[in-house]
Amino acid sequence: MRKASPGRKAAVLAALPLMIVAACGGSDDGGGGGGSEGGDQSDAGPYRLGLVHSSEGPFATNSDTMRAGARYAVELINADGGVNGRDVELVEVDARNDPQTLVTAIPELVSEEEVFAIVAPVDSAGCEIACAIAADLQVPIVSAGAGRPGVLEPSRPWSFTMTAPDAANSIPVLEAVMEQEGAQTAAIIVDEANATTKAQGDLYAEVFDGSGVEVVSTTTYTSGDPSFTSQVTSMAAENPDVIALAAGPADAARIAVEVRTQGLESLLIGTGSLQAGGTDYINGAGEAAEGTITAAQFNPDNPDDPAATLLAQAEEDNGLDVVALNFSYAFDIVNMIAEYLTETEATASPETIEEDRQGLLDYLEGVDPYEGMSGDVRFAEDGTGDRPELYAVVENGQFVISEVGS
Amino acid sequence: MADLTLRALDITKQFLGVTALAEVTLEVERGSIHGVVGPNGAGKTTLLNVMSGFLPPTDGVVELDGRDITRLSPQKRVPLGVTRTFQNLRLFGGLTVRENVLLGQHSHARTGFLSLWPLRTAADKELDREADHALRIFGLTDYRKRRAATLPYGLQKQVEIARAVSAKPKLLLMDEPAAGMTAKERLDLVPRIRALRDEGITVVIVEHDMDVIATVCDVVTVLNFGRKLIEGTPADALASDQVRTAYLGT
Amino acid sequence: MLIQQLVNGLLLGTTFALIALSFNLVVGALDRLNFALGETAMVSAICGALLLSRLDLPFVLAFLAALAVGALVAGVTFVLSFRFVSADYHTAPILSSLGVGLVLTSLVTRVLGSDQRRVPTVLDDVRIEIGPLRIVGDQLIILVVAALMTVLLYVFLNRTPWGTAIRGVSDDPDMSGLLGIPVQRVILLTFVISGMLAGASGLLTGLSFHTVSPFTGFETTLTALMVIVLGGLGNITGGVIAAMMIGVIETLTVAYLSATYRDLIVFVLVGITLLARPQGLFTRDTGVVGRV
Numbered sequence: 001m002r003k004a005s006p007g008r009k010a011a012v013l014a015a016l017p018l019m020i021v022a023a024c025g026g027s028d029d030g031g032g033g034g035g036s037e038g039g040d041q042s043d044a045g046p047y048r049l050g051l052v053h054s055s056e057g058p059f060a061t062n063s064d065t066m067r068a069g070a071r072y073a074v075e076l077i078n079a080d081g082g083v084n085g086r087d088v089e090l091v092e093v094d095a096r097n098d099p100q101t102l103v104t105a106i107p108e109l110v111s112e113e114e115v116f117a118i119v120a121p122v123d124s125a126g127c128e129i130a131c132a133i134a135a136d137l138q139v140p141i142v143s144a145g146a147g148r149p150g151v152l153e154p155s156r157p158w159s160f161t162m163t164a165p166d167a168a169n170s171i172p173v174l175e176a177v178m179e180q181e182g183a184q185t186a187a188i189i190v191d192e193a194n195a196t197t198k199a200q201g202d203l204y205a206e207v208f209d210g211s212g213v214e215v216v217s218t219t220t221y222t223s224g225d226p227s228f229t230s231q232v233t234s235m236a237a238e239n240p241d242v243i244a245l246a247a248g249p250a251d252a253a254r255i256a257v258e259v260r261t262q263g264l265e266s267l268l269i270g271t272g273s274l275q276a277g278g279t280d281y282i283n284g285a286g287e288a289a290e291g292t293i294t295a296a297q298f299n300p301d302n303p304d305d306p307a308a309t310l311l312a313q314a315e316e317d318n319g320l321d322v323v324a325l326n327f328s329y330a331f332d333i334v335n336m337i338a339e340y341l342t343e344t345e346a347t348a349s350p351e352t353i354e355e356d357r358q359g360l361l362d363y364l365e366g367v368d369p370y371e372g373m374s375g376d377v378r379f380a381e382d383g384t385g386d387r388p389e390l391y392a393v394v395e396n397g398q399f400v401i402s403e404v405g406s
Numbered sequence: 407m408a409d410l411t412l413r414a415l416d417i418t419k420q421f422l423g424v425t426a427l428a429e430v431t432l433e434v435e436r437g438s439i440h441g442v443v444g445p446n447g448a449g450k451t452t453l454l455n456v457m458s459g460f461l462p463p464t465d466g467v468v469e470l471d472g473r474d475i476t477r478l479s480p481q482k483r484v485p486l487g488v489t490r491t492f493q494n495l496r497l498f499g500g501l502t503v504r505e506n507v508l509l510g511q512h513s514h515a516r517t518g519f520l521s522l523w524p525l526r527t528a529a530d531k532e533l534d535r536e537a538d539h540a541l542r543i544f545g546l547t548d549y550r551k552r553r554a555a556t557l558p559y560g561l562q563k564q565v566e567i568a569r570a571v572s573a574k575p576k577l578l579l580m581d582e583p584a585a586g587m588t589a590k591e592r593l594d595l596v597p598r599i600r601a602l603r604d605e606g607i608t609v610v611i612v613e614h615d616m617d618v619i620a621t622v623c624d625v626v627t628v629l630n631f632g633r634k635l636i637e638g639t640p641a642d643a644l645a646s647d648q649v650r651t652a653y654l655g656t
Numbered sequence: 657m658l659i660q661q662l663v664n665g666l667l668l669g670t671t672f673a674l675i676a677l678s679f680n681l682v683v684g685a686l687d688r689l690n691f692a693l694g695e696t697a698m699v700s701a702i703c704g705a706l707l708l709s710r711l712d713l714p715f716v717l718a719f720l721a722a723l724a725v726g727a728l729v730a731g732v733t734f735v736l737s738f739r740f741v742s743a744d745y746h747t748a749p750i751l752s753s754l755g756v757g758l759v760l761t762s763l764v765t766r767v768l769g770s771d772q773r774r775v776p777t778v779l780d781d782v783r784i785e786i787g788p789l790r791i792v793g794d795q796l797i798i799l800v801v802a803a804l805m806t807v808l809l810y811v812f813l814n815r816t817p818w819g820t821a822i823r824g825v826s827d828d829p830d831m832s833g834l835l836g837i838p839v840q841r842v843i844l845l846t847f848v849i850s851g852m853l854a855g856a857s858g859l860l861t862g863l864s865f866h867t868v869s870p871f872t873g874f875e876t877t878l879t880a881l882m883v884i885v886l887g888g889l890g891n892i893t894g895g896v897i898a899a900m901m902i903g904v905i906e907t908l909t910v911a912y913l914s915a916t917y918r919d920l921i922v923f924v925l926v927g928i929t930l931l932a933r934p935q936g937l938f939t940r941d942t943g944v945v946g947r948v
Contacts, residue, residue, distance in 0.1 A: 480833075480834050481833055481834060481836055484834070484835065484836035485836055489835075496828065496831045496834075498823070498824050498827040498828055498831070498832075499827065500823070500827050501820070501823055501824060501827060505820050505823070505824075508817070508820055509820060509821065509824045509832070509835055509837065510835055530817070569835070573835070573836070
């Protein structure tokens with residue numbers, strides 16, 4: 001184990017007078033210094049949580065959604081009296097999709113802002129870097145979206161992600177879908193320039209292998225390619241029952257339009273990440289997206305409580321038509337941390353913060369399940385989310401979620 | 407007083423202190439063909455450049471129909487009726503012969519926003535007719551669709567003159583039109599220049615070749631070392647001892 | 657399927673040809689490259705796509721709007737990056753127009769967002785089948801409109817006073833000035849027309865690809881550069897042939913090899929061309945008819 005860096009010690013020393021001032025200030029508003037009951041630490045100032053979002057880059061929209069979910073969680077907690085009588089405060093950093101910013105921002109969050117834990121970037125690339133740095137500083141960090149295989153490897157055991165990796169979630173779901181649809185032949189189109197989508201291509205091969213579907217055509221493109229005419233012509237020659245999209249949502253949308261333009265009636269399928277980026281796909285493809293089936297790990301219409309109640313309330317409070325995956329995941333992250341702090345009455349004070357952080361790790365490892373807005377939350381041993389196996393069908397411009405086998 | 411189209415009065419032109427022209431006065435009568443001759447370096451082309459606006463004179467005044475145009479650029483002189491040809495060809499090689507001639511009349515063509523209207527108006531047709539007329543004078547009708555660069559040198563010179571003429575100038579300044587022409591082409595040139603004069607164009611020819619000048623010009627000005635040596639009919643000029651000395655050296 | 661793929665390639669080439677035509681026009685008029693034309697195409701296409709999808713305008717109107725936007729943007733680019741830049745600094749307009757391109761991209765992302773915009777299908781239920789060949793309605797539109805634009809351009813350049821003036825200016829701007837042709841206005845007009853071509857190319861490409869993205873501007877410029885290098889700088893006919901070649905090569909590579917080789921093969925082809933025939937596969941004509 002690494003020792004605390006000199007910077008951190010300095011920060012702690014520098015912060016001590018502040019703590020004293022804060023304590024004195026606390027006695028002013030009649031808190032009755034020291035006389036509080038078990039859970040009341042209202043003299044200690046707010047619990048501080050870091051949040052790294054990104055106003056630029058391909059995942060800027062997801063990032064905004066994630067931040068909104070975290071903010072909403074904090075709002076509800078504080079309105080309800082906070083945690084152990086203390087407010088929760090989000091310390092936000094805009095990484096602007098720039099790795100260099102992350103490298104300086106995470107240590108700053110820890111040493112200057114003294115955050116207890118961090119909500120990581122939603123995108124896998126940002127999450128990987130942020131988590132590695134946080135792990136170096138021994139601060140728990142949880143992402144509300146990173147799902148690329150192996151994204152947490154450099155930073156375990158300090159890192160978690162709510163998202164189930166595509167493979168774990170999508171393979172069983174899609175195999176079931178293949179069976180359900182009685183598919184015989186399939187074509188795969190892969191974005192070769194992207195690690196995530198290449199992995200999706202392998203995933204489909206496994207799905208079709210597992211469900212006895214013959215792959216009659218595999219075509220490739222590179223991210224952001226303008227035209228898919230050639231690829232779709234190649235696929236059309238084989239007239240497959242199923243076309244599997246190993247593509248980012250925007251590219252997938254254009255493939256879908258080209259498929260329908262060329263008069264192909266094949267079933268379009270996608271992994272869970274296509275549903276996660278669903279707005280881009282549906283807006284981009286319009287009519288052509290209708291009937292597309294994807295694996296899914298989050299149900300915005302979850303009928304079971306407490307998720308149902310939380311979702312309905314979130315929709316109303318935030319004026320949302322539908323609660324997005326990243327929103328609910330971020331909401332649950334903040335609430336799980338709050339629950340841990342409440343249950344253990346951890347103070348996260350400079351003296352105990354290291355111990356308290358370790359405690360949060362143990363808590364997260366142990367949730368079984370945490371019942372939140374996103375349904376039942378569990379983490380697998382590698383820190384990734386253990387999500388329900390769902391699938392989604394695009395109907396009237398919306399993903400409609402069903403459970404496999406239903 | 408004679409009816410002058412152009413008057414260049416006391417023109418002096420110095421290049422870095424070297425005097426190319428010294429107080430040369432040229433009075434070009436309306437409807438005349440006026441030759442300017444002299445040995446190489448006599449200042450002929452310099453004088454033509456001053457008259458056409460390519461060079462500002464160091465001193466002196468250029469008047470067109472009595473109006474001072476000394477400070478006007480060549481572009482501004484074109485609409486006033488002064489066009490010129492060049493000693494070295496300056497044709498649009500990639501355009502057809504006819505298009506070259508049409509561009510010559512561009513200062514008269516429709517160039518307002520309405521001119522983007524693709525259909526041809528009566529004015530356009532009039533310009534077309536004039537262009538075709540210019541082509542006919544210079545025997546270019548058969549070549550009108552050829553790309554200018556593909557014509558033999560002598561014909562290209564004809565195209566250049568036709569282009570200068572198509573702007574319907576009052577005054578045409580020709581810089582060594584006969585240079586590079588075959589003997590036959592030179593012979594053809596003479597009646598064509600006369601035809602221009604007959605249409606009311608005043609012509610100034612700067613020429614090295616005394617034969618052409620002697621045949622076609624009404625008046626000849628002889629320059630030597632930037633000074634006017636003599637002015638008169640071609641016969642007078644040729645008879646002058648001074649001219650012989652200047653040309654043959656002493 | 658090979659024939660179908662060849663047709664796909666030629667259709668892709670058609671859109672390349674328009675944007676290359678747009679570049680070549682400016683090269684002809686000014687011997688300069690306007691590096692903002694790719695972004696000009698993008699801006700026009702985004703405006704056209706918004707009109708189509710948001711306001712449900714008929715395609716013809718959206719197309720005309722794209723032409724207008726392209727013309728406007730190119731005109732502004734001329735004033736900003738070319739008009740007042742001294743001819744002695746050859747690189748200045750390159751850098752300056754590249755800058756205009758960057759500004760255009762960030763303006764679009766700031767004002768309209770960085771989302772891809774959907775271009776709705778225009779002729780939804782038209783599909784022509786000739787033997788094994790299948791051409792869908794929108795491909796037909798692209799083909800017809802591109803051919804129409806090319807013919808109109810040809811007629812304009814060859815049959816109108818302004819067109820002749822453009823060719824004169826591109827042949828010899830100094831002489832044109834001496835003949836009283838308003839050279840700067842002619843060049844502005846050339847930019848405006850090249851902008852219209854870029855706008856047309858942008859929206860037609862969007863129609864072919866079903867979307868337009870605000871980040872494709874420079875990519876378009878690159879493609880156009882490939883085409884005009886291969887076809888011979890300023891050579892219109894060469895540009896069209898090269899565009900078709902690149903379209904077919906790209907399509908066949910994707911269909912029979914792999915998408916990752918596509919750019920590689922085109923780059924290598926262009927590289928070899930530059931080494932072996934720096935003037936391009938088709939030499940620039942000395943004449944303007946070939947150039948413009």
